[in-house]
Amino acid sequence: MPASQGLVATAETTTLTSSHVVCPFCGSARTALQEIDLGSWMVECLDCHSTGPVKTSAVAAEQSWNCRLPYLRPLG
Secondary structure, three states: OOHHHOEEEOOOOEEEOOOOOOOOOOOOOOEEEEEEEOOEEEEEEOOOOOEOOOEOOHHHHHHHHHOOOOOOOOOO
16 A cells, blocks of 8 residues: 555554544544455554444545544434
8 A cells, every 4th residue: 555645554554644533432543544354444443442344445444434423412
C-alpha cells in the first residue's frame, strides 16, 4: 500500500496516520488499520480493542470507523 494514502506498514498491522476520529468507546486515538484476512480490513482500538466493521478495502474500513450515527434522544 503506497505511503501516499496516509498509511504506514508495520510488522503486523497498518497504522493509521491520516486524520481519523477517536475510538467511540474509550476515546483513544491509538488505532490501527489491520488486514485480518486476504482482502478483509478493519480498524481496531489499541487500548480497548473494539473494532470497526470488516470491509474489503483499507479505505472502506477507515471510512466506516470514521462514520458516526447521530446520537438519538428520547421523543418528547
